[in-house]
Amino acid sequence: MTETAARPAAPDGADDAVVGPRSSSVPVVPPERLRAKRRADRKRRLTVLLLLSPWIIGFLVFTLYPILNSFYWSFTVKRYGSPARWVGLANYELLFTNDDLLTALGNTAYLAVFGMPVRIGIALLAAALLVRARRGNGVYRTMFYVPSIVPAVASGALFFFLLKEGGPLSSLFGVFGAEAPLWFRDPQWAKPALIMVTTWALGDLMLILLAGLVDIPRSLYEAAELDGAGRWARFRHVTLPMISPVIFFIVLTGLIGVLQSFDQAYVFSQGVREGRLTGEPGGSLLTYAMLQLRLFQDGRIGFASAMAWVMFLITFVITMVMLATRRRWVHTATEEWA
Amino acid sequence: MSRTRRMLGLVGQHSVLIGLAIIFALPFFFMLLQSVTPLEEAKTTALWPSTFDLGNYTEVFDRVPLARYIRNTLLVCVLVVTGTVVSCVPVAYAFSHMRWRGRGVVFVLVLSTMMLPFQVLFVSQYEIFSNLGWLNTILPLVVPSFFANAFSIFLLRQFFLTLPTETIDAARADGAGEFQILTRIVVPMAKPGIMAVAIFQFLFAWSDFFGPNIYLSDESNLTLAVGLVRLNTAAARLGESNLTMAASVIFVMPLVVIFFFAQKIFIEGVTLTGTKG
Numbered sequence A: 001m002t003e004t005a006a007r008p009a010a011p012d013g014a015d016d017a018v019v020g021p022r023s024s025s026v027p028v029v030p031p032e033r034l035r036a037k038r039r040a041d042r043k044r045r046l047t048v049l050l051l052l053s054p055w056i057i058g059f060l061v062f063t064l065y066p067i068l069n070s071f072y073w074s075f076t077v078k079r080y081g082s083p084a085r086w087v088g089l090a091n092y093e094l095l096f097t098n099d100d101l102l103t104a105l106g107n108t109a110y111l112a113v114f115g116m117p118v119r120i121g122i123a124l125l126a127a128a129l130l131v132r133a134r135r136g137n138g139v140y141r142t143m144f145y146v147p148s149i150v151p152a153v154a155s156g157a158l159f160f161f162l163l164k165e166g167g168p169l170s171s172l173f174g175v176f177g178a179e180a181p182l183w184f185r186d187p188q189w190a191k192p193a194l195i196m197v198t199t200w201a202l203g204d205l206m207l208i209l210l211a212g213l214v215d216i217p218r219s220l221y222e223a224a225e226l227d228g229a230g231r232w233a234r235f236r237h238v239t240l241p242m243i244s245p246v247i248f249f250i251v252l253t254g255l256i257g258v259l260q261s262f263d264q265a266y267v268f269s270q271g272v273r274e275g276r277l278t279g280e281p282g283g284s285l286l287t288y289a290m291l292q293l294r295l296f297q298d299g300r301i302g303f304a305s306a307m308a309w310v311m312f313l314i315t316f317v318i319t320m321v322m323l324a325t326r327r328r329w330v331h332t333a334t335e336e337w338a
Numbered sequence B: 001m002s003r004t005r006r007m008l009g010l011v012g013q014h015s016v017l018i019g020l021a022i023i024f025a026l027p028f029f030f031m032l033l034q035s036v037t038p039l040e041e042a043k044t045t046a047l048w049p050s051t052f053d054l055g056n057y058t059e060v061f062d063r064v065p066l067a068r069y070i071r072n073t074l075l076v077c078v079l080v081v082t083g084t085v086v087s088c089v090p091v092a093y094a095f096s097h098m099r100w101r102g103r104g105v106v107f108v109l110v111l112s113t114m115m116l117p118f119q120v121l122f123v124s125q126y127e128i129f130s131n132l133g134w135l136n137t138i139l140p141l142v143v144p145s146f147f148a149n150a151f152s153i154f155l156l157r158q159f160f161l162t163l164p165t166e167t168i169d170a171a172r173a174d175g176a177g178e179f180q181i182l183t184r185i186v187v188p189m190a191k192p193g194i195m196a197v198a199i200f201q202f203l204f205a206w207s208d209f210f211g212p213n214i215y216l217s218d219e220s221n222l223t224l225a226v227g228l229v230r231l232n233t234a235a236a237r238l239g240e241s242n243l244t245m246a247a248s249v250i251f252v253m254p255l256v257v258i259f260f261f262a263q264k265i266f267i268e269g270v271t272l273t274g275t276k277g
Helices: A002-006 A013-019 A031-073 A090-095 A099-132 A137-149 A152-163 A168-175 A187-200 A203-214 A218-226 A231-259 A263-272 A288-297 A301-324 A333-337 B002-035 B055-063 B066-096 B103-115 B118-131 B139-147 B150-161 B165-173 B178-189 B191-207 B210-215 B224-238 B241-261 B263-273
Strands: none
Touching: A031 A301, A031 B066, A031 B103, A031 B118, A031 B139, A031 B178, A090 A301, A099 A137, A099 A187, A099 A203, A099 A231, A099 A288, A099 B002, A137 A203, A137 B002, A137 B241, A137 B263, A152 A168, A152 A187, A152 A263, A152 B002, A152 B191, A152 B224, A152 B241, A168 B002, A187 A263, A203 A231, A203 B263, A218 A231, A231 A301, A263 A288, A263 B224, A288 A301, A288 B118, A288 B210, A301 B103, A301 B118, B002 B241, B055 B066, B055 B241, B066 B103, B066 B139, B066 B150, B066 B178, B066 B191, B066 B224, B066 B241, B103 B150, B118 B139, B118 B210, B139 B191, B139 B210, B150 B191, B150 B263, B165 B178, B178 B191, B191 B224, B191 B241, B191 B263, B210 B224, B224 B241, B241 B263
16 A cells, blocks of 8 residues: 555646645646656655655565564464464464463453443542542642553552552551451452552543543533432433543554553562563463463464464454444534534 | 532552552562662562661672773663664655655655564674674664654554644745754654653663673673673572662663653653563
8 A cells, every 4th residue: 555655657637626735726738847856746755755665664564574474473483583384274273272361361351341331430430529629730730640550560569569568559448457468479359459550541542531621612511500400310311412422532542452461460460479471460461461471481483473363363353343432422413513 | 418429438448459459569669678788688589688788789789890881881872762763754654645656655664664573583683793793782772763653653643643734834845855854843842752762762672682692791791680680690699689789779770760861752662662672
């Protein structure tokens, strides 16, 4: 596709209307001017090609080639430094009978099903309160946002400290008389700990939601208020429908992100037990991306490639299904008005 | 009646906001506190240290080659930022202020690469870099950034599109070449946009763990992110969370400082693209 787009010389000047800078009104031109114009067009195409060249090279070398390569490898047994041996669908068959894979998929699904609603819910609450508060808005916004610039491995290390036995948060539980769970020893509690860190870093979501809330016309709220709608009714019947396109975007990118979640789970489980990426405690932190990295580090390249491709397939299916059913989730009145 | 109700609503709203703000700030507070807690107390459950021990910050430099980590991380960041800006600015210009056949299709192709999970790419990229003899160097982390990335192209294009076309058209009518227009008109006018891309790339390169973790192995080559994880793993065994937290503060502080100087750029960039890379 790249080549057709930036091909240096088109067969004739028929595409001038699209290519030329201001050629919407081309009167009859003498032949020598036409030749000059053609030369200029060729030069323009070369210029475009030159400007695009960093991306074109990068795309071919660091994206397209690796994609095709890993697709091929996913049907082979492959180790670095030795040629790949074709095994057909064996890797994929092996994947779906692998206990670790089911664990990893289950953990990842857990993070999506329980983590995302918590994150989006709190981000929406914060954004909805911020959009109405005039005083101190900037200070609150900064305080909610800053955690999200903390690198994932640093927030992982931080919460590993906060939640460890005798750590500050565990001690706080003690103050309230409750018994603190053993977050990193109890498979039941490790994933909630993971959700806690990612919820702490919800700043990006809050900013996007805030921008969406600011765009809702005040007149809608005033009309609802005149109709006697209370606070909750206004949120339910004005805010939620109007913000639904933004939530849709967040859910879609969030699902794709969860599928690749890695950093904090890695820090947690390495903190518990150094060595192989088993997702301690008890495999409860083994994310899909972590298992794939383990296969890669074990040198099982064909297998790791197959896992990457299944991941890509899941991403693709989620995206397509969500886009196809968009109308069911998203209130579209605004688009009809536009 | 309605006035008191409004007041009550305001009070309720601010109490929830203050409560949330405290919860969000608490982890930072404990991070700073633990980073100055003496070792004997770091191992206990005491919340408040008896003295503030700034010695942790020097101790951690002795324990791990933190100065090397900082140097390596800065080098990676500077090169990644340079590479990204130098390569993405021309591409974004071609997608915003030049018209050519197939532009829309190619742009969709560029954006679609953002959808690709990194996992699909690194397995094969690793072999490329391995064949080039680049393992255990920063080259695999740096060189790809000189070949443009979709996120930065998109962000730059959005900024370029806001520039007045009249100025550019006038320059073209005066016979200025595209490269002249790019370097003399577009780049000076789009400085805030270029700054945003530079900051986001810095942030990304500074924070990245996955790439450095698979490509770097020697202690002296590590970046801060990888160094911190290794320190955390080792310190967890020894109960030295005070050292981990001191290193975390050193790791996080530059980003917080950058954020406070460039708040506006952050907020615009995030709301424009939905993420910071």
